[in-house]
Amino acid sequence: MFFLPEVILEARDIEFEYPDGTKALRGVSMGIPKGKKTAVLGPNGAGKTTIFLHFNGILKPTKGKIRFAGRDICYSHAFLLELRKNVGIVFQDPDTQLFSASVLQEISFGPLNLGLSRENVLRRVNQAMAATEIVELKDRPTHFLSYGQKKLVSIADILAMQPTVLICDEPTAWLDPGNAARIMDLFDRINQEGVTIIFSTHDVDLAYSWADYIFVMNQGLVAGEGIPEEVFQNESLLKEADLNKPWLIDVYDELKRKRWVVADMPPPKTRQELMSRISNSP
Amino acid sequence: MLRIDQYAYSNRLRFTHPVEKFAFAVITLIIGLAASSLITSLVITLLMAGVVILRAGIPMRFYLKLMSIPMSFLILGVLTIAVSFSGEPFSFLWGVKIWGFTLGVTAGGLQTAVNLFWKSLGAISCLYFLSLTTPMVQIISVLKRLKVPSLFIELMNLIYRYIFVLIETADKVYISQSSRCGYASIKTSYYSMAQLASNLFTKSYHNSQMLYTTLMARCYRGELNVLELPYAFSKKNVALVAFIDLGLVILALWTGGVLSAGGHS
Numbered sequence A: 001m002f003f004l005p006e007v008i009l010e011a012r013d014i015e016f017e018y019p020d021g022t023k024a025l026r027g028v029s030m031g032i033p034k035g036k037k038t039a040v041l042g043p044n045g046a047g048k049t050t051i052f053l054h055f056n057g058i059l060k061p062t063k064g065k066i067r068f069a070g071r072d073i074c075y076s077h078a079f080l081l082e083l084r085k086n087v088g089i090v091f092q093d094p095d096t097q098l099f100s101a102s103v104l105q106e107i108s109f110g111p112l113n114l115g116l117s118r119e120n121v122l123r124r125v126n127q128a129m130a131a132t133e134i135v136e137l138k139d140r141p142t143h144f145l146s147y148g149q150k151k152l153v154s155i156a157d158i159l160a161m162q163p164t165v166l167i168c169d170e171p172t173a174w175l176d177p178g179n180a181a182r183i184m185d186l187f188d189r190i191n192q193e194g195v196t197i198i199f200s201t202h203d204v205d206l207a208y209s210w211a212d213y214i215f216v217m218n219q220g221l222v223a224g225e226g227i228p229e230e231v232f233q234n235e236s237l238l239k240e241a242d243l244n245k246p247w248l249i250d251v252y253d254e255l256k257r258k259r260w261v262v263a264d265m266p267p268p269k270t271r272q273e274l275m276s277r278i279s280n281s282p
Numbered sequence B: 001m002l003r004i005d006q007y008a009y010s011n012r013l014r015f016t017h018p019v020e021k022f023a024f025a026v027i028t029l030i031i032g033l034a035a036s037s038l039i040t041s042l043v044i045t046l047l048m049a050g051v052v053i054l055r056a057g058i059p060m061r062f063y064l065k066l067m068s069i070p071m072s073f074l075i076l077g078v079l080t081i082a083v084s085f086s087g088e089p090f091s092f093l094w095g096v097k098i099w100g101f102t103l104g105v106t107a108g109g110l111q112t113a114v115n116l117f118w119k120s121l122g123a124i125s126c127l128y129f130l131s132l133t134t135p136m137v138q139i140i141s142v143l144k145r146l147k148v149p150s151l152f153i154e155l156m157n158l159i160y161r162y163i164f165v166l167i168e169t170a171d172k173v174y175i176s177q178s179s180r181c182g183y184a185s186i187k188t189s190y191y192s193m194a195q196l197a198s199n200l201f202t203k204s205y206h207n208s209q210m211l212y213t214t215l216m217a218r219c220y221r222g223e224l225n226v227l228e229l230p231y232a233f234s235k236k237n238v239a240l241v242a243f244i245d246l247g248l249v250i251l252a253l254w255t256g257g258v259l260s261a262g263g264h265s
């Protein structure tokens, strides 16, 4: 449960307009709880990627402020470098992120920019490759990798920089279920080491079982926020943002209606939990 | 070109020190160009074929196919040298008379042509050796050691990487067009082709913008620093390269008299 968590990244009334006049954000306010796993949901074009780009200073809001660790970010060179050391983004499309033909060199780029020694960089690269289980891709050129493998490399890219906040734009899109589960496990492990995780997704089931906190965006605004149990019980919000209910809640509601399970408990968060409640029910 | 790239990453000499391979290819190339003996060029051509097929494990059929690509250019080019046109009929081995002039082949012309043919083939073999055994990433790292300006190095890196992104994008667009009958008739083909080209252009532009963004997000400061892994020099290989190239130099001197840059025999 949530007891007034410390906020590490904060967006205050962010408005943003792309050069071509698209109003992508129209007053977004978000407080990302420190050390938690936050999911951002919303239909295509809702502004998820755009707000992420604000979080590490790539885009500068037309109006509003971004705060990191209690300080307004300013857009000076030195400040941005410091911010980007702390806030890492894994981009949606790995092909735009991977610039090198060598997997190892690709992953070494970030840590080298942090000014670490070669030995240190190599150690971090190896750690990141081990964590994402891509060690055997080390000597393969990036262009022979499948899309999912490239996605893993792009995650390793940022892991090697060891940021305190890890933002991941649709981490599981294009990954097979096995790799998707492995990536989420990896995020869990990093999260346990104290790293704040933010990710966007279209997968409501994933967001429901996995996130500690959820923001729902729609048409450049935050349409709703809260812990998963609350967000997914809010019918009008789900309807507005065109989101489905997680199947766990759907099934659980049906079971409750039929009185097959005890009704006065919050809905289960995982498949196992649901199963055990069914088998324990009177 | 893509097959070459694939072999470069999968051949048996893949993990040999790039400098060794680079040196072997370049030194042999220089010897081949400077030597004025036919036999040296022949030996180089065979040597490279042997190394590529036996040591690196490139299939013979693929290598022969590669060698046949420059063949038509070579033969055409060499023919123009072999054939000469003159008023003196005596020096010709074979010829046809046209209005008192002779168009034909002289002994000297033929010899130059044959020499040139094998010399070119030898040089091509050296370059094939390099491109079949050494991935671009390694070649670039050698150039970096040779202190080629970092601007070139970074450009080469990016161009090499994005050639493949471009091909992949073009492939996807092409497939999606042809699956909707975009290339069914000449007229629609022209139209689809134009669409493909403009689409590629805008996509590349978008990619370059995004690339900059993603690099910025990783603290890019104007330099694409990447880690170079140290390769171990193999004493055996260095000795082998030295031995072979020394042998070639001696062969060239012995059979061709002097080393002359012009290459006339």
Ligand SMILES: Nc1ncnc2c1ncn2[C@@H]1O[C@H](COP(=O)(O)OP(=O)(O)OP(=O)(O)O)[C@@H](O)[C@H]1O
Pocket (backbone or CB within 6 Å): A018, A019, A020, A022, A023, A024, A042, A043, A044, A045, A046, A047, A048, A049, A050, A051, A092
């Ligand atoms: N580079 C750009 N130039 C102009 N408009 C853009 C650009 N990038 C995004 N937009 C627009 O801004 C709005 C928000 O886009 P954004 O990419 O943030 O959405 P998203 O929530 O990430 O969507 P998706 O789920 O499809 O990734 C959209 O209307 C989009 O068309």
Ligand SMILES: [Mg+2]
Pocket (backbone or CB within 6 Å): A048, A049, A050, A092, A169
């Ligand atoms: Mg997006």
